[in-house]
Amino acid sequence: MIKLGELNSPNAAHLFADYCVTQGWSVQAVVEGAERAALYVEESQLQQVSQALDAFLHNPDHPRYHAAAWQRSKIATGSGAAPLWAGLQFKAFSGPVTLLVLVLALLVYGWQQIAPQQASAALGIFLQPAAMNLTESWRWFSPALLHFSLTHLVFNLLWWWLLAGQFERRLGSGQLLSFTLSSALIANVAQYLLVGPYFGGLSGVVYALFGYFWWAGRLNPAQGLRLDGGLVAFMLIWMLLGFLDVLWVSMANWAHLGGLVAGCGWAWLLRHKPGRST
Incomplete structure (x- = not known):
């Protein structure tokens, strides 16, 4: 996608983007400040959307724009009575890699409930540096699938589904697989070298997704992957509290x-890779 222009009203940008979607054009409004939003469009549709934007700027109060926003609202919320979460389509939101990791984590958790010592011995990282060998190289990655409580599992998988699903739809399954393996490796090695072998969970990869969305929103907003500033603050504060060891977990x-x-x-x-339209 390429940048079409900027409007000094985020509400107006979203109104125009909603209208474009109802016309079959792929347009995104990206808020870049309290009083500024950028519009991004597929290059093949640039001429049509540019003409539509000129018409919008001359008469933004035309009923067709508000009618389009109302139509988009009805599509997004169904009957309008159900809450947002009830309208999320699980499979539609996720790609094959997102679902594969989610299913693997669930299966591993089930294994841990049946045979906890066996599961940890099979998937945990090397207990001692002397035990490292290439024939068991999966151990650098597999601790990400181990979870030690239902709360731990649900929390991580919820964030995984929400963030990895968006990542996969925008950047592709191959990119998500590479991202997941590399971030799991870095997270696991850091914990192993600085603390020890007794750990597990997908949260290192989840934090990698947080980090990606945080900086992709700054470096490449047209990619369509970004986080609200309040969520970024919560994420960083939560990690700081963990280092201060003042939490109950x-x-x-x-x-x-x-x-x-x-x-x-x-x-x-x-930072220069365009995101797919969804």
Whole structure:
């Protein structure tokens, strides 16, 4: 997608984007400040959308724009009575890699409930550096699938589904697979070297996704992957509290930090990569 222009009203930008979608054009409004929003469009539709934008700027109060926004609202909320979460379509929101990791984590958790010692022995990282060998190289990645409570599992998988699903739809399954493996490796190695072998969970990868969305929204807003500033603040404060050891849960803090740094690095590497329209 390429940048069409900027409007000094985020509401107007979203109104125009809604109208364009009802016309079959792929247009995104990206808020870049309290009083500024950018419009992005597929290059093949640039001429049509530019003409439509000129018409909108001359008469933004025309009923057709508000009718389009109303139509989009009805499509998004169904009957209008159901809450937003009830309208989310699980499979439509996720790609094959998102679903694969989610299913694997659920299966591993079930295995942990049946044979916890066997599961941890099979999937945990090397207990001692001397035990490292290439024939068991999966151990650098597999701790991400281990979870030690239902709350731990649900929290991580919820964020995984929400963030990885968007990532996969925008950037593709191959890109998500590479991102997941590399961020899991970095997060696990950081925790292993700085603390020890007794850890597990997908949260290092989740923090990598947080880091990616955080910086992709700054470096490449046209990609369509970004986080609200309040959520970024919560994420960073939560990690800081983990390092201060004032929470009621034990956390793999270095895995979180390693994942966050990995995700920010990926955002820089893909700063020029366009996102797919959805």
